[in-house]
Amino acid sequence: MAATDSQICSRCNGQGHRAAQCPKMSFYRTCEYCKVVGHSAKACPKLQRRALEKATQQKVVKNQTSDARSESGTSTTASGDSWTSGAWRKPRGVKSKAKGASGEWQPEHWVLSTEEEREARKLEKKLREIAALEQSVDQGKSLDALQLQKVGRKSEIEGHDILRKVRLGYRRVTLPVAE
Incomplete structure (x- = not known):
């Protein structure tokens, strides 16, 4: 606590807090996400909770897909025979149709x-x-x-x-x- 006691606020010249957490300047601390006075969007508990839930959900989905692959016997790595099999090679001479702003690939443009x-x-x-x-x-x-x-x-x-x-x-x- 000694580090926070020695801090001086540049907004109110009070001690024990920084300008970002100044209790006298509440209009500086209105959250843009939940519109609650008292914290900024950077420190919004709702936003932090939502980001944490999203990250854990992505981890769960990622783990489930990798578990399903390992249980089904499907290999997630390429075997030595797969490179020579032709499944990895694109046929030569076949142009893919690139989509642009005008739709189909048109070399006349x-x-x-x-x-x-x-x-x-x-x-x-x-x-x-x-x-x-x-x-x-x-x-x-x-x-x-x-x-x-x-x-x-x-x-x-x-x-x-x-x-x-x-x-x-x-x-x-x-x-x-x-x-």
Whole structure:
């Protein structure tokens, strides 16, 4: 109790309580949840009781589902055979229908911005240069340090977000010719 006796309230300058628990300033302590004067919503006993009941109810439901699984013999962990069985694999080439604000997935609404189009063209040009360098290596020519750096950045360029959009089918923008 020595710690609470030494506290001084900044609202009423009284001792033994903090400003949040000041008994003289009851209008500061009206609960927004239950509308009772004397405590704040943070310290509302009804709200705390409700949160405690909700947490215990979630624990009970979680325990019941895990008990039901163990009693039924259903395994909650993946066995070694399940990874190779094909139940975990998605079929390739099948596009899932993503729901957006407009409903169904419609690629005709996907359009690159002009900045993205410029960047995509720059990246495609770099990839063409790298392909030409790789072709010259296949022909037996040696590359200098700068050219080797370009070839080394190929995977970084291919993984770029804008090129991913192009591969996904975003429509390309026709840029005006620079004069």
